[in-house]
Amino acid sequence: MTREMRSAISGVAIPADMPRHMFIGGRHVDAANGDRIETIDPATGKVFADVPAATVGDVDAAVADSRAALRGAWRDTLPVERGRILARAAALIRRDAERLAIIETLDSGKPLAESRGDVATTAGYFEYYAGMADKLQGDSIPLGPDYMSFTLHEPVGVTAHIIPWNFPLVTTARGVAPALAAGNTAIVKPATQTPLTALALADLLAEAGLPAGVYNAVTGRGSTIGDALVGHSGVDHVTFTGSVPTGINVMKVAADRVTSVTLELGGKSPVAVLADADLDAAVEGTLKAIYLNAGQVCSAGSRLVVDRKVHAAMLERLVQRANQLSVGHGLSDPKLGPLVSDSHRRAVAGYVDAARARGISIAAGGKPVEVPGFEGGYFYAPTILDQVSSQDPVIQEEIFGPVLSVQVVDSAEEAIAVANDTPFGLCAGIYTRDITRALRFAREVDAGQIFINQYFAGGVATPFGGTKLSGFGREKGLAALAAYYQVKCITARI
Numbered sequence: 001m002t003r004e005m006r007s008a009i010s011g012v013a014i015p016a017d018m019p020r021h022m023f024i025g026g027r028h029v030d031a032a033n034g035d036r037i038e039t040i041d042p043a044t045g046k047v048f049a050d051v052p053a054a055t056v057g058d059v060d061a062a063v064a065d066s067r068a069a070l071r072g073a074w075r076d077t078l079p080v081e082r083g084r085i086l087a088r089a090a091a092l093i094r095r096d097a098e099r100l101a102i103i104e105t106l107d108s109g110k111p112l113a114e115s116r117g118d119v120a121t122t123a124g125y126f127e128y129y130a131g132m133a134d135k136l137q138g139d140s141i142p143l144g145p146d147y148m149s150f151t152l153h154e155p156v157g158v159t160a161h162i163i164p165w166n167f168p169l170v171t172t173a174r175g176v177a178p179a180l181a182a183g184n185t186a187i188v189k190p191a192t193q194t195p196l197t198a199l200a201l202a203d204l205l206a207e208a209g210l211p212a213g214v215y216n217a218v219t220g221r222g223s224t225i226g227d228a229l230v231g232h233s234g235v236d237h238v239t240f241t242g243s244v245p246t247g248i249n250v251m252k253v254a255a256d257r258v259t260s261v262t263l264e265l266g267g268k269s270p271v272a273v274l275a276d277a278d279l280d281a282a283v284e285g286t287l288k289a290i291y292l293n294a295g296q297v298c299s300a301g302s303r304l305v306v307d308r309k310v311h312a313a314m315l316e317r318l319v320q321r322a323n324q325l326s327v328g329h330g331l332s333d334p335k336l337g338p339l340v341s342d343s344h345r346r347a348v349a350g351y352v353d354a355a356r357a358r359g360i361s362i363a364a365g366g367k368p369v370e371v372p373g374f375e376g377g378y379f380y381a382p383t384i385l386d387q388v389s390s391q392d393p394v395i396q397e398e399i400f401g402p403v404l405s406v407q408v409v410d411s412a413e414e415a416i417a418v419a420n421d422t423p424f425g426l427c428a429g430i431y432t433r434d435i436t437r438a439l440r441f442a443r444e445v446d447a448g449q450i451f452i453n454q455y456f457a458g459g460v461a462t463p464f465g466g467t468k469l470s471g472f473g474r475e476k477g478l479a480a481l482a483a484y485y486q487v488k489c490i491t492a493r494i
Contacts, residue, residue: 014106015103022219025216026212037219068213090130093119102115109338128177132481136181137153148494153488156486160187160237162230164298165193168191188217192222231256238259239475247263262473264475268424269427270418270428274432277431277433286301286318291325295399296344336379344400351401361385383404386406438452448464
């Protein structure tokens with residue numbers, strides 16, 4: 001689809017005013033050399049917008065502007081007023097919710113209902129951290145009658161936010177909202193595939209009263225500007241969400257300047273279903289865990305660890321439901337939209353094809369899908385791989401697509417061992433009526449989040465992050481704020 005070809009898909013009007021410029025110093029700007037990058041609707045395989053392809057010089061300009069803003073009016077803005085700005089931003093996001101959701105769906109491919117949910121969560125982040133801006137208070141330390149000692153929470157400075165393509169707007173808000181609440185400035189580098197909503201957010205923050213330079217957004221290729229931003233001497237903290245290899249590189253580049261980082265990386269999260277589980281709830285939770293956003297979720301429940309006694313019943317229900325899931329253009333609001341790109345679809349298909357060649361049973365899906373009217377889209381069928389061994393690549397490696405791998409166990413203890421038997425530790429879920437077993441599972445499984453009798457439980461207020469190769473540091477909730485302030489201790493003899 002191009003802007004000239006269609007004004008609507010599935011009866012949904014396409015916004016005519018797509019974001020087209022970077023946002024630096026409160027102004028819409030092009031790249032210094034005038035280069036641009038096209039962005040593609042994954043459901044059609046066609047270009048529908050373009051954005052600037054920033055240069056290293058553009059990164060330098062954004063950092064310089066952010067540092068100036070840090071020393072300017074933003075430093076003197078009262079914490080309560082910072083909170084009011086964030087609250088106004090939340091209201092504006094809700095006002096423009098439908099436009100933002102449509103743009104997000106066109107850019108990422110996800111179903112419109114999921115994009116609407118993401119926009120609501122984005123507003124929720126700004127509301128939540130608006131309430132925290134004037135509550136970042138320090139402590140007094142009792143050293144005895146001859147001393148007074150206390151701590152201050154000061155902003156770390158210029159924060160860089162490297163955003164993934166699977167949740168563009170909500171991940172931007174997840175890092176930027178607490179950073180701004182703590183008094184920092186933020187530079188956002190959205191993914192090349194999905195740059196638009198980070199740019200749209202810039203206009204809403206400006207309308208909310210955020211001073212120029214406090215939020216800057218630069219678009220372009222990671223190979224050109226990613227390392228330049230992460231390694232810039234003017235950047236004080238980096239928040240990165242993405243793949244393990246790229247996260248390792250971010251940490252190495254930041255280490256040269258001893259810059260702090262928050263890394264939220266990959267996952268291979270298990271959903272354990274014990275013999276006493278409510279199978280209706282377990283089926284619904286497993287479907288959501290793996291097929292939300294076509295499985296392109298770092299915390300996806302991509303492994304079903306199921307007790308042998310209920311394996312056949314679970315598999316029968318899951319296969320039936322997976323085969324019934326609708327696949328289509330995100331604006332028609334199917335259960336699954338396309339994968340983000342043709343190259344990513346080929347990567348997902350490669351995992352499944354190799355598994356088939358190794359003799360693994362393909363219980364559902366296992367092939368690309370052609371959607372009538374959208375033959376150029378990057379669709380892949382909801383897939384289930386049955387009875388996979390623990391060391392198989394589809395168990396040990398992140399596929400990042402609509403592919404569920406089933407592992408069969410004979411006890412709750414074996415479920416814990418299997419859950420821990422990957423290099424990742426982002427999330428884990430368990431379905432059981434025995435709360436003691438559930439809590440033992442929660443204690444013993446090495447992961448940052450444990451869900452009991454639900455998957456993707458929690459929300460804006462619940463800390464999120466991983467262990468092992470899934471990264472470190474915490475996003476969301478009060479825990480996220482610790483990355484964005486530094487503690488200064490002042491001690492006086494009196």
